[in-house]
Amino acid sequence: GAVVSQHPSWVICKSGTSVKIECRSLDFQATTMFWYRQFPKQSLMLMATSNEGSKATYEQGVEKDKFLINHASLTLSTLTVTSAHPEDSSFYICSAISGEFYEQYFGPGTRLTVT
Amino acid sequence: GQNIDQPTEMTATEGAIVQINCTYQTSGFNGLFWYQQHAGEAPTFLSYNVLDGLEEKGRFSSFLSRSKGYSYLLLKELQMKDSASYLCATLRAGNMLTFGGGTRLMVKP
Numbered sequence: 001g002a003v004v005s006q007h008p009s010w011v012i013c014k015s016g017t018s019v020k021i022e023c024r025s026l027d028f029q030a031t032t033m034f035w036y037r038q039f040p041k042q043s044l045m046l047m048a049t050s051n052e053g054s055k056a057t058y059e060q061g062v063e064k065d066k067f068l069i070n071h072a073s074l075t076l077s078t079l080t081v082t083s084a085h086p087e088d089s090s091f092y093i094c095s096a097i098s099g100e101f102y103e104q105y106f107g108p109g110t111r112l113t114v115t
Numbered sequence: 116g117q118n119i120d121q122p123t124e125m126t127a128t129e130g131a132i133v134q135i136n137c138t139y140q141t142s143g144f145n146g147l148f149w150y151q152q153h154a155g156e157a158p159t160f161l162s163y164n165v166l167d168g169l170e171e172k173g174r175f176s177s178f179l180s181r182s183k184g185y186s187y188l189l190l191k192e193l194q195m196k197d198s199a200s201y202l203c204a205t206l207r208a209g210n211m212l213t214f215g216g217g218t219r220l221m222v223k224p
Contacts, residue, residue, distance in 0.1 A: 032210060043202060043214040044158070093157050097210055102146065104212060106157040 003027055004096050006107035013084055013114055021079045021110045023094030029074035030096035034104065035067075038091040050077050084114045117141050119215035121203050126221045127193055135188045135218045137203030145206040149177050149188045152200045152217070161188065161201075190220075198222045 003026040013019050023033055032051050036044040048069050050056040056069035068080040077096075081088055091111050095104040118140040127133040139147070146165035150158035164170055164179035164186065176189040188201055203215040 043217045046211060049211060102206055102210055109157050
């Protein structure tokens with residue numbers, strides 16, 4: 001159990017366009033989802049925390065108008081990278097937890113390349 | 116604030132034992148996780164420590180000392196497939212994780 005999926009697994013887009021990444025919990029209800037970004041040979045950096053039905057909480061230095069997060073249901077959160085630039089190219093990973101249980105279940109990640 | 120340090124790279128021999136250290140300074144500390152991550156893949160859960168002491172799970176063990184802000188991951192009987200990055204992460208209020216930079220382990224024959 002506790003499977004999290006992401007779609008797409010990889011995407012290439014042109015500079016200036018927007019890209020939406022979906023994160024789904026397949027067999028449990030995720031009260032909280034997290035979005036991370038990982039640059040090559042670096043660790044995961046938390047971007048934002050998303051609770052179902054409320055606005056996401058962004059980490060310091062993350063532009064909320066550029067990285068739009070929507071958590072409309074208990075099984076789906078989306079991250080939209082607006083007006084993407086080459087420096088946004090990265091590996092984006094989501095995770096989810098159920099209730100107050102602390103263990104985060106990670107999605108397989110989405111590799112974004114902006115040309 | 117949050118600060119987590121772990122070695123950048125380590126090399127070990129197949130069949131040997133390796134210890135990966137992690138020191139942290141985390142406000143609102145609620146426990147420490149170790150994850151394994153192969154290149155291009157998501158992290159997979161290895162262990163969680165919230166109390167001082169050693170947790171053993173098969174070939175992997177994890178130790179925590181809260182007073183010293185110190186943890187280590189011990190890998191025994193190393194296999195080639197253990198070559199990966201090992202991420203130390205502290206848990207804080209709101210179930211948020213702060214990751215260290217990761218330790219890239221290379222297992223050689």
